[in-house]
Amino acid sequence: MHASPVEVSLQAALDALSDPIRRRIVRELAGVPDWSRPCGTFSHLPVAKSTLSHHFAVLRGVGLLEQRDEGPRRLNRLRRPEFDDRFPGLLPLILTEPEDRP
Amino acid sequence: MHASPVEVSLQAALDALSDPIRRRIVRELAGVPDWSRPCGTFSHLPVAKSTLSHHFAVLRGVGLLEQRDEGPRRLNRLRRPEFDDRFPGLLPLILTEPEDRP
Numbered sequence: 071m072h073a074s075p076v077e078v079s080l081q082a083a084l085d086a087l088s089d090p091i092r093r094r095i096v097r098e099l100a101g102v103p104d105w106s107r108p109c110g111t112f113s114h115l116p117v118a119k120s121t122l123s124h125h126f127a128v129l130r131g132v133g134l135l136e137q138r139d140e141g142p143r144r145l146n147r148l149r150r151p152e153f154d155d156r157f158p159g160l161l162p163l164i165l166t167e168p169e170d171r172p
Numbered sequence: 173m174h175a176s177p178v179e180v181s182l183q184a185a186l187d188a189l190s191d192p193i194r195r196r197i198v199r200e201l202a203g204v205p206d207w208s209r210p211c212g213t214f215s216h217l218p219v220a221k222s223t224l225s226h227h228f229a230v231l232r233g234v235g236l237l238e239q240r241d242e243g244p245r246r247l248n249r250l251r252r253p254e255f256d257d258r259f260p261g262l263l264p265l266i267l268t269e270p271e272d273r274p
Contacts, residue, residue: 080195080265080266080269081190081192084186084189084190085190087186088183088186088187088190090183093182157265158261158264158265159260159261159262159264159265160261160262160265162260162261163182163259163260163261163262164182167182
């Protein structure tokens, strides 16, 4: 399911972003055009495939991630403006976090 | 120990603020002058005294809280400008969170 950020509580947003792998997914998506990264391109992250699917689901659940299927690929888009409207200032903190300081 | 917010990682800040009781302590302190609230005035919060002490320690550990003893009372100050400098935008989200939506 895709949640809209307007329905999301601050608790849920903080819980979602308290995981360093989820913050890294967010940063990687912020650095590329919308819909350009299929889920399969995140296999370099040091977690099992099932864990990665869980992380994507959590990000969808707080309205940070939109996904659509295109043939065999599941493409991703960071819902950046929507999330910024709901939680101003939060995403910039995540995006400027040094990658070596999880 | 008192940490300075400049030494604090985003991970630690998010972990500290992911607890609704800690966010409530922060909001209550933001609404009163510095050093006006002793720890004893937080006994209305629905947690054990030992848990409350732990919450204060966590907030000190991420540089959000400064404490000083004055006779038998331990007074508190929210380190708001210091924390705002380190994590711009984060505290405003906490302070504007509706109290009935933990």
